[in-house]
Amino acid sequence: MLWTMNLEQLRGFTTIARVGHFTRAAEDLHLTQPSLSRQIATLEQDLGSELFHRARGNITLTAAGEALLPLARRMLADEENVRLEMAELAGLRKGRVRLGAPPTLCVSLVAEVLGVFHERFPGIELHLSEAGSKSLLDQLEGGQLDLALIVTSEHAVAQKNLESLPLLCEELVVIDSSTKPRIVGQDSVDLESLSKLPQIIFSQSYDLRASTMNAYRSRDLSPNVVLEGAEMDAVLRFVEVGLGVAIVPATVVVDRPGLASIALQNPRLTRTIGLAHRRDVSLTNAAAAMAESILDTAHQLAMLQPRITSLQARD
Numbered sequence: 001m002l003w004t005m006n007l008e009q010l011r012g013f014t015t016i017a018r019v020g021h022f023t024r025a026a027e028d029l030h031l032t033q034p035s036l037s038r039q040i041a042t043l044e045q046d047l048g049s050e051l052f053h054r055a056r057g058n059i060t061l062t063a064a065g066e067a068l069l070p071l072a073r074r075m076l077a078d079e080e081n082v083r084l085e086m087a088e089l090a091g092l093r094k095g096r097v098r099l100g101a102p103p104t105l106c107v108s109l110v111a112e113v114l115g116v117f118h119e120r121f122p123g124i125e126l127h128l129s130e131a132g133s134k135s136l137l138d139q140l141e142g143g144q145l146d147l148a149l150i151v152t153s154e155h156a157v158a159q160k161n162l163e164s165l166p167l168l169c170e171e172l173v174v175i176d177s178s179t180k181p182r183i184v185g186q187d188s189v190d191l192e193s194l195s196k197l198p199q200i201i202f203s204q205s206y207d208l209r210a211s212t213m214n215a216y217r218s219r220d221l222s223p224n225v226v227l228e229g230a231e232m233d234a235v236l237r238f239v240e241v242g243l244g245v246a247i248v249p250a251t252v253v254v255d256r257p258g259l260a261s262i263a264l265q266n267p268r269l270t271r272t273i274g275l276a277h278r279r280d281v282s283l284t285n286a287a288a289a290m291a292e293s294i295l296d297t298a299h300q301l302a303m304l305q306p307r308i309t310s311l312q313a314r315d
Contacts, residue, residue: 077143095286100148108251152274180242198244
């Protein structure tokens with residue numbers, strides 16, 4: 001029965017699933033291998049199902065193991081949240097926040113938030129997961145994150161029993177080198193004209209890449225790609241030195257004198273940034289403080305950059 005499981009068994013199970021080996025998992029948990037094997041055998045007996053296919057050097061999850069893994073991760077995450085919440089309620093100046101964000105936000109909104117937050121709450125541990133929105137939603141649902149900044153998809157959020165608060169509606173802009181410009185004397189450019197210019201395209205992990213390519217396909221266009229697969233910091237630098245142009249969120253251009261920002265029209269592209277969390281778990285005091293800091297910083301960024309709309313302020 002599920003209620004016979006204990007946290008030590010679940011911790012052993014998830015560790016084996018992660019490393020794929022009983023001996024290494026036992027070492028990570030500071031247990032002997034026989035002790036860990038007994039824990040798993042008892043868990044399997046109580047559940048009435050084998051959780052692992054055991055082959056020499058190849059430990060994989062059974063169908064029952066695959067079904068249990070997300071539940072086990074959530075239960076362990078909930079236990080850790082309770083422990084941290086009790087420490088906070090006891091008046092200890094410590095805690096932990098696990099925040100996820102897409103790479104395009106890590107060089108703008110997240111950098112601003114973490115700097116201010118750490119100055120105000122130096123005793124709180126900060127953990128950042130940098131990934132695409134789909135991966136972040138999976139981590140959030142699995143209890144590996146407390147909060148996630150995502151490019152919102154209300155359908156995806158609802159599917160995973162999560163809640164998302166819209167923060168910003170951000171315009172996507174074209175960036176060009178300010179010292180070696182390819183777009184001269186224009187304050188806007190359309191997608192057809194842009195498709196003829198050398199362009200730098202992000203890696204597959206970026207939500208931004210999918211939205212950009214969808215826009216081209218919707219008009220039967222293809223970009224003239226000179227470099228594909230770059231990360232955000234690299235893209236910005238490559239544009240600065242004149243390798244090509246790129247489509248980026250408006251926030252990343254702030255305080256970058258080597259870049260020129262040009263409005264994209266026909267079509268105008270935007271994205272909505274949301275702050276997501278699990279519906280069935282209350283935020284710890286530390287995570288709630290982080291959420292408040294994110295809201296404040298998002299509003300400030302919107303005031304600094306005219307191509308960003310603060311949904312909080314508008315509502």
